[in-house]
Amino acid sequence: MTIWCEQNLAASPPALSYLKSREINELSIKEFKIGYFPKGLFAITNLIKFVQNQGFLASDLLDTFILQKNHDNFFSGFEDRIIFPIQDHLGRFCGFGGRIFKDHDDRVKYYNSHEHMYFNKRATLFGLNLAKKIIQNTQTVFLVEGYTDCIAMHQAGFKNVVATLGTACTSDHIDIIARLASKLQVLYDNDKAGLAAVEKLTNLCWNANLEIKVIELPNGEDPASYLKQKHNLLDLINSAKDIYRFVISKTNNQFTNQNLSKKVDISNKITDMISKINDPIKRNILLQDAAQTLGINLTINYENKINNQNFLLENNLNQVAHESLEEQLFVIFINNPKLFLPKYHYLASYLELPAKAILQKLIELKSAYQDNLSLDVLIEKLDENEQRFVRKSLFSYNDKMVSSIDQTLVQFHKKHWKTIVGHIKNLLVQEKSDPEKVRQIIKNFQILKSEIVDGGKYDHGN
Secondary structure, three states: OHHHHHHHHHOOHHHHHHHHHOOOOHHHHHHOOOEEEOOOHHHHHHHHHHHHHOOOOHHHHHHOOOOEEEOOEEEOOOOOEEEEEEEOOOOOEEEEEEEOOOOOOOOOOEEEOOOEOOEOHHHOOEOHHHHHHHHHHHOEEEEEOOHHHHHHHHHOOOOOEEEOOOOOOOHHHHHHHHHHOOEEEEOOOOOHHHHHHHHHHHHHHOOOOOEEEEOOOOOOOOHHHHHHOOOOHHHHHHOOEEHHHHHHHHHHHHHOOOOHHHHHHHHHHHHHHHHOOOOHHHHHHHHHHHHHHHOOOOHHHHHHHHHHHHHHHHHHHHHHHHOOHHHHHHHHHHHOHHHOOHHHHHHHHHOOOOHHHHHHHHHHHHHHHHHHOOHHHHHHOOOHHHHHHHHHHHOOOOHHHHHOHHHHHHHHHHHOHHHHHHHHHHHHHHOOOOHHHHHHHHHHHHHHHHHHHOOOOOOOOO
């Protein structure tokens, strides 16, 4: 579809005129493979013929939601939009973003590809395929909110820039960035939504090995509009603030004229943010900065917060001790999908609803998302009752559960050993006509026995 959209852009003066008005030059159009999806049945018929000549079927377009079908008619949410192809870090096309560009078009501004097994918005960064090497060389990433901001920064010489895809920055995005760089520079719109996005980012980055700064744009500006006016972005970069100091300074603007109740809420929010920082020196410096900026003593608030966290941790550890082995394994696997290997999938059959149904959905999603599956994605696929159950289960989770997973598995397998052996025998009877499956069942059973006999030394890599 990318080539088809590129060809259509070249034949669409209105679309080209729009890109020119946004000062997106020909080189950027080529580098980012920007295109145009025409409107109407003729265009869709033409697209189907085009992909068929490339060895694909119309059903492939339906499966990836590029096209949709209403009775016998095809249509697409990408029609009459500028198309921004989305590539993964290796340059493989995995999705598309479409933007309206005509004044009378009252549809939603952006229409993005639906997620599928090769495309997870919460773990994909626009422009990373072009920026990856420069990010590794400079150890710095510029993070913006949209396609045009990313392209404008790239044109201005900031080649180490990436953008999120219509979603807030996620823990998966932070993990990807932290693997490539040591510094993150954030450029969000200077409005209420932008500040909320930065505040959310503080809750994601406290345990990441990243130096994160916020570049503050003038009110009403985004990176693309700021650069379009020929302003020098380097001045703002040089005056960027540490993300925590940025949030504290912005919070001070809201703090002064608030009533007592609101001031308590704000001070609690700041204390919560700072208390998550692992480095005690940085934590103390920020507490002093916040106290000086807000004009209040946060030390008592912080000590109360820590005491409360310790109390909750003790309660959680006690709660874990009283949970069944099945419940403990459920909590571990929900919080660490990568640990829920195929050889453990049968554990779901030992759980009651809704935990059993949730693990079955986790199995299906792992097949689709593989290593990109996150807890946020799982929760989004659950019904309301299952979401409540998962969120309730999260309160009993702590890192010590993962470190003791081997012993938990040993106890679980000993508890259910007779049932497991019976299950294996039934499988062997069912699959007796397939020697390869029989061989694999016996092999897995022998591995399980050796892991238990070996004192619970489970191999969590296979």
